[in-house]
Amino acid sequence: MTAFMQQIINGLSIGSVYALMAVGYSLVYSIMNFSNFAHGGVIMMGAYIGFFLLTAFKLPFLIAFGLAGVGTGVLALVIERIAYSPLRKRNAPFLYFIISAMGASIFLENIVVATIGPTFKTYPRIFSPEPIAVGNLSIGRLDLIMCVISTISLAALIYVIEKTKVGTAIRATAYSVRASALMGVNTDQIIMIVFGLGGLLGGIAGVLFGMKYTVYPQIGFITMKSFIAAVFGGLGSLPGAVIGSILLGIIETLTSGYISSQYRDLIAFALLIFILIVRPIGLMGKTTEDKA
Amino acid sequence: MLKVENLQVYYGGIHALRGVNINVEQGQIVSIIGANGAGKSTFLNALSGIIRPKEGKISFKGKSLPQIPYKIVAAGISQVPEGRLVFANLTVKDNLMMGAYLRKDKHGIEKDLGKVFELFPRMAERVDQPAGTLSGGEQQMLAIGRGLMSNPDLILLDEPSLGLAPLLVKTIFEIIKDIKKLNKTILLVEQNAYKALSIADKAYVLEQGRIVKTGTGSELIKDPSIQEAYLGKTLKSYRSND
Numbered sequence: 001m002t003a004f005m006q007q008i009i010n011g012l013s014i015g016s017v018y019a020l021m022a023v024g025y026s027l028v029y030s031i032m033n034f035s036n037f038a039h040g041g042v043i044m045m046g047a048y049i050g051f052f053l054l055t056a057f058k059l060p061f062l063i064a065f066g067l068a069g070v071g072t073g074v075l076a077l078v079i080e081r082i083a084y085s086p087l088r089k090r091n092a093p094f095l096y097f098i099i100s101a102m103g104a105s106i107f108l109e110n111i112v113v114a115t116i117g118p119t120f121k122t123y124p125r126i127f128s129p130e131p132i133a134v135g136n137l138s139i140g141r142l143d144l145i146m147c148v149i150s151t152i153s154l155a156a157l158i159y160v161i162e163k164t165k166v167g168t169a170i171r172a173t174a175y176s177v178r179a180s181a182l183m184g185v186n187t188d189q190i191i192m193i194v195f196g197l198g199g200l201l202g203g204i205a206g207v208l209f210g211m212k213y214t215v216y217p218q219i220g221f222i223t224m225k226s227f228i229a230a231v232f233g234g235l236g237s238l239p240g241a242v243i244g245s246i247l248l249g250i251i252e253t254l255t256s257g258y259i260s261s262q263y264r265d266l267i268a269f270a271l272l273i274f275i276l277i278v279r280p281i282g283l284m285g286k287t288t289e290d291k292a
Numbered sequence: 293m294l295k296v297e298n299l300q301v302y303y304g305g306i307h308a309l310r311g312v313n314i315n316v317e318q319g320q321i322v323s324i325i326g327a328n329g330a331g332k333s334t335f336l337n338a339l340s341g342i343i344r345p346k347e348g349k350i351s352f353k354g355k356s357l358p359q360i361p362y363k364i365v366a367a368g369i370s371q372v373p374e375g376r377l378v379f380a381n382l383t384v385k386d387n388l389m390m391g392a393y394l395r396k397d398k399h400g401i402e403k404d405l406g407k408v409f410e411l412f413p414r415m416a417e418r419v420d421q422p423a424g425t426l427s428g429g430e431q432q433m434l435a436i437g438r439g440l441m442s443n444p445d446l447i448l449l450d451e452p453s454l455g456l457a458p459l460l461v462k463t464i465f466e467i468i469k470d471i472k473k474l475n476k477t478i479l480l481v482e483q484n485a486y487k488a489l490s491i492a493d494k495a496y497v498l499e500q501g502r503i504v505k506t507g508t509g510s511e512l513i514k515d516p517s518i519q520e521a522y523l524g525k526t527l528k529s530y531r532s533n534d
Contacts, residue, residue, distance in 0.1 A: 165393075172379045172390050179377035182340055184365030184394040184442060 002136045007257040008250060013143035014212070015249020016150035020205035021226030022233070022241035023157060024076075024198030030174040030236035031194055034094045035227065037101040038079050040220030041108030042199050046072040046206025047215045048112060051121055061126050065149070069203040076199025077192055079104050088191075105220060112217040121215040146208045153204055154242060157197065161238060170194060174236065225252075225265070228272040234285025244283060293318045293477055294339075294369075294446055299348035301331075301338050301501075308334045309345070310501040316446065316494075321468065321478045323488040323509065325522060326498035332481040333374050335498070336448045339479075340364055340371045353445070366394050370444040374451045376435040380424030384415055387423050387434055391441025400443065408437040411470060429460040436467065446477045453484045465491055485522035489513045497522075 021043055028036040049071045053064035083100040127145060131138035161167040173180040173190045181187050205226075209219065226245060233244025248268060255267045275282065294316040301309040309331050316322045326332050337343045339350065341361040350357040358364055370391070379387050388408060392401045409416040412433040418426065423434055432452055439447055449468065453461040465487050472478060482488035489495050492509030497518065505512065512518050 165389075168382065168386050168390060169393060171381060172386075175379045175381050176377050178342060179373060179379065180390070181342065181361040182365070182371045182373060182377075183390045183438070184362045184370075185390075186362045 003257070006137055007253045009137060009139055010143060011250030011253035012246060013140075013147045013249070014252065015229075015246035016147050016154075017205050017208045017212070018226040018229045018249055019242045019245035020150050020153055020201045020208070021223050022230040022245045023154065023238055024202045025227050025230040026233075026236055026238055026241040027170075027194045027198045029230070030238075031170070031177065031191060032084075032088075032097070034097040035101070035235070036198075037098065037227075038083065038104035038108070039076075039198060039202055040223040040227075041105040042072050042076050042079070042220075043202045043206040043209070043223045044112065044215075044217065044220035045075055045108060046203030047210035047219055048116065048121075048206075049203065050207030051123055051210055051215050054124055054126070065204060065207055068207045069200045072203025072206065073196045073200035076195045076202070080192060080195040085188075109217045109220060116217075118217055121210075123211045123215070126211070142211060146212065149204065149208060153201055157201060158238065160197070166190075166193060225268050228268055231272060231282055232275050234282030237282070237284040240282055240284035293353060294479070295349075295351045296339070297349040299335070299338060299350070300346045301334055301343055302346050303334070303343075308501055309338065312348075312498070312501070312503055314496060314503070316477060316479055318445075318477055319472070319475065320493040321472055321480060321491055323480045323482060323492035323495040324498050325482055325485040325488050325495060325512075328483065330498045331501040332498055333450055336371055336450050336479070336481055339369065339448060362394065365442055365444075368445040369448065370439045370442045370446075371448040372435045372439040372450060372452065374454065376428075376431045378423040378426070378431045378434050378438065380422065382423060383420050384423055384426070384434060385419045387438050388415070388441050391438035392443075394442065401441070404441055404443055407474065408440055411440075411467060412437050429456050429463075432456060432460075432464060433467070436464075436471075440471070440474075440476075444476065446479060447471065449478060449480045451482060452480070453482065453487065461487065485518070486513070489518075 021039070024039045024042075025035060028034070028039070046068045050064050050068040053059045053067055054061070059067070083104045084097060087096050087100060127141040129141070131140045132144065161170060169180065169185050169190055170193065172183065173185060173187055177187050180190070206219075209223070225248065229245035229248040230241045231244070232248060233240030233242070248271070251271065252264050252268060255264050294314070296312060296314040299309050299312040300307070312335060314322075324332055324335065334343060338345045341359050341364045344359060352367060352369065357367060379390060382390065388405060392404070395401055414430060415434060415437055418430070423431065426434060436449070436452065452464050452468070456464065461484065468478060468480065469491060480488055480492070489509040489512050495507065495509050495512050496503050497505040497512070505515070505518065507515070513523070
């Protein structure tokens with residue numbers, strides 16, 4: 001039982017980081033109805049920005065965090081302006097957006113390979129590896145930090161979406177871009193805010209992910225798992241993205257713990273295919289009728 | 293108040309509006325009637341900046357109208373779209389507040405909210421309910437209320453009676469008259485020609501992207517060609533079905 005609880009705690013920790021990444025996919029999907037595959041590249045850049053701020057500039061941990069988030073927020077906005085905005089103005093089919101997103105993603109990955117190099121980088125040790133004992137369980141300090149930072153960031157996001165005027169406008173625009181424009185909402189601005197928020201949280205997630213594992217140019221591909229989580233929970237739904245992410249984290253750690261860590265990704269991707277067959281809209285996804 | 297000259301709109305290769313001229317005076321109810329596909333919604337969406345016209349001049353309150361939707365709302369024109377398009381995922385209150393999105397005058401917003409609740413008491417009862425749970429008629433009322441919340445000078449109503457039961461249609465048209473009393477100018481687009489003409493100070497008939505007839509509402513109701521095309525063969529037979 002202790003071992004099981006231990007796996008659940010580890011799962012919550014990694015799942016909360018997936019959630020930070022997944023809400024970025026979900027927010028963009030909720031308004032623009034396409035999966036922004038460049039988000040993985042943004043997360044990867046966040047991991048690198050955090051790494052260099054901590055090693056080359058030796059900035060304090062929290063400041064490095066904040067700056068990485070701001071950096072990726074701006075990067076996400078730039079991607080929106082260059083890769084998507086011109087397509088939106090021409091009412092291009094959604095396939096074009098996805099192709100543009102893949103292009104942006106490949107570009108980011110290769111620019112890192114070309115300038116920084118393809119090798120793995122390891123974050124400096126910031127927290128003592130000594131775990132904290134809670135009864136029979138031991139919780140890694142980094143796992144705890146990941147959980148706390150993710151929870152605070154997600155709570156802040158949910159506050160913005162649910163309680164502020166801009167958040168109401170985001171939800172309205174997610175329901176209907178046209179109706180929202182007719183209410184006087186500058187929908188272009190709302191789209192930029194959504195990309196900025198997704199990028200900000202993605203950068204924070206990137207730093208956490210880099211600290212937990214390592215940093216390398218293909219990290220963006222691994223963050224695709226958070227996309228799986230977003231699909232699992234229901235693309236376009238924020239609570240869905242969070243729940244899907246936590247579940248995915250737990251499924252992963254249970255697989256690693258009881259079967260083999262080599263099966264971890266296999267099971268994650270098999271899960272995606274299974275969900276797409278059984279329930280294409282995910283646990284809490286919006287139906288197409290809602291969107292009409 | 294609103295003057296539209298030679299408005300030309302293309303949808304890809306389709307010439308949807310072929311030089312529409314319309315004049316709306318302050319305080320009037322102006323109706324545009326026409327069959328499905330005549331270009332009525334296209335016309336309103338061109339006014340709201342959702343569709344960009346290829347040619348033509350639109351002036352509002354003596355000034356040229358901007359072409360971006362949120363600037364048009366700021367200028368004092370709001371649209372209640374066809375099919376209502378209420379935000380089903382938001383509460384009734386949030387829907388109404390979205391209507392007031394560009395306003396900063398808290399006091400004025402509260403006052404207009406009060407007016408909307410006076411016009412639609414049912415909205416006050418359901419203020420915390422998600423709009424998606426409302427009936428069709430209630431959604432139409434919410435959509436109109438939302439359109440009023442920007443405190444527009446001119447309100448564009450796109451097929452407000454569409455899909456509603458006859459009794460509700462009657463209510464909606466009563467409400468349109470009440471809105472006029474609030475000192476608003478109304479541009480109404482309708483397929484329900486008899487109702488639209490009977491409340492109109494002035495009306496236009498749109499056919500295949502062109503204005504083919506204009507006059508006061510009562511003139512057009514009596515016009516034999518209108519009676520034949522839009523009101524059923526004779527007015528009497530239409531009324532007995534009403």
